Amino acid sequence: MPVLAPPAIAEPPLPLVVTADQELLDDLLRLAGSSGAAVEVAADPAAARVRWAGAPLVVVGVDALDACARAALPHRARVVVVARDCAGGPVAEAAWRRAESVRAEHVVLLPDAEPWLADRLADPATDTGARGRVVVVLGGRGGCGASVLATGLAVTGLKQRRATLLVDADPLGGGVDLVLGWEERDGLRWPQLAEANGRVHPPALVAALPSQGSLAVLSFDRDSDGEVPAAAMAAALDAGRRGRDLVVVDVPRYLDEAARFALTAADRAYLLVPGDLRGCAAAAQVAARARPYCPQLSAVVRGPIPGRIGAAEVAEVLGLPLAGVARTEPQLTRALERGEAPAGTGRGPLAQLCRRLLAETFAS
Incomplete structure (x- = not known):
């Protein structure tokens, strides 16, 4: 035999x-x-x-x-x-x-x-299986409300029962933790992650962040004065994509290396553009710098828009598709002063805009 x-x-x-x-x-x-x-x-x-x-x-x-x-x-x-x-x-x-x-x-x-x-x-197969969507938000001008839009997207994701990671990558932005009223919560911040040189096990990273329910936040501490290292941003995005349904990143408009990394990894990116002439001029420079790193970049135009020009015309001038309009919402300012999260009630123009942007993100 x-x-x-x-x-x-x-x-x-x-x-x-x-x-x-x-x-x-x-x-x-x-x-x-x-x-x-x-x-x-x-x-x-x-x-x-x-x-x-x-x-x-x-x-x-x-x-x-x-x-x-x-x-x-x-x-x-x-x-x-x-x-x-x-x-x-x-x-x-x-x-x-x-x-x-x-x-x-x-x-x-x-x-x-x-x-x-x-x-x-x-560990080359770390991205196997379900992957969280990455959305990047950047402002066309300082103080235009990009952090509020980013936080609103994260809060809306949470309301839709999506496990969400909100990443604050703008050291000069004031802090998304302040927008949420989480500045006193214990947990990992950028300086500690940077000291780890990016070598953090993703589930452990997310578990160490300030959180509530299925919303976790990575932000700066009040003493931070440096930029986010690219390796630390890579670790954060890996953790988010592997363990969350949605990752929202608020990046600075001057586009440091970490911001460029986030834009390249993004499924969608939104440039918040003030509707006035100076705001459009500033946003045009940001768009020119950001577009090569993220072809999925779109404009969100913030009202009111003076004169007869419309939001579509503003986006056309920037060479970007129009994703939506952030309409004036006086009660939003009062809610933020009371420590209430933007879009937390699920009502109002911001909440409607965030639902539409997330529907676009998860439909692609």
């Missing part, structure tokens, strides 16, 4: 690295080794094609972006674009602007993002 050989057991696919930049490849192989991960390497899209769809994670060097775009590789989830930041701004800008060609979910710069990327290589 012939002896049957045991059936071959297929090895699980490995993360795929696509780059011909030897210095970048050396960095990536060092990170993979430090995390105990094995990877496959392809120098060009032709070599990558056979492994592209099946790899649990694809890491594309910025040097390979144009070639990957020309190769028309199939769209897939869990693509990370990596660049080395030793050359400064131009390299970073090129990475952000060209990442859409491969539908990248993240763009990271080494060495700042090394801890985050090492964790992803060690």
Whole structure:
């Protein structure tokens, strides 16, 4: 009787690295080794094609972006674009602007993002399954109410029984915790997360935040005076997408690296535009800077709008689709002064706007 050989057991696919930049490849192989991960390497899209769809994670060097775009590789989830930041701004800008060609979910710069990327290589399937939607809000001008809109979206998500993470990434914005009246609540803030260098287990991160019900908030403490590190923003967004239905991020209009990271990861982004002439002029500059990082950027025009120009015309001037109008709501100011959360009653123009924006977000 012939002896049957045991059936071959297929090895699980490995993360795929696509780059011909030897210095970048050396960095990536060092990170993979430090995390105990094995990877496959392809120098060009032709070599990558056979492994592209099946790899649990694809890491594309910025040097390979144009070639990957020309190769028309199939769209897939869990693509990370990596660049080395030793050359400064131009390299970073090129990475952000060209990442859409491969539908990248993240763009990271080494060495700042090394801890985050090492964790992803060690656990490449972290985004498997349900993924929370990320919505970014930014103001076209200081004091236009972007934090109130962001908080209103988070509160509306909570009322719709969506587990929600509200992220305050604007160190000069006054604080979404103040908008909610949560400034005295205990929990993790940005400085503690930054000190951890982004190496925080996502469920533990969310559990450590100030929260009420299924709404958690990541904000600054009153002594904070620095920007959010990109690695810390990456950890926060990973935690939100893996453990929440909705992540709302309030970013600064000057677009630091963490803000650009959030825009690239966003499913939707809304620029709140004051309807007056100076507000539109300021918002036009913000739109020009933000649009390359998030093609899903839309305008929300805040009334009242003087003169005969309409909200659609304001959005057209900015080159953005119109997502909605934030109408005047005098009772909202009084409610905020009383410590009541925006859109908390579910009534009024802000609550209606937030429901419409979330319906758009979850329909896509």
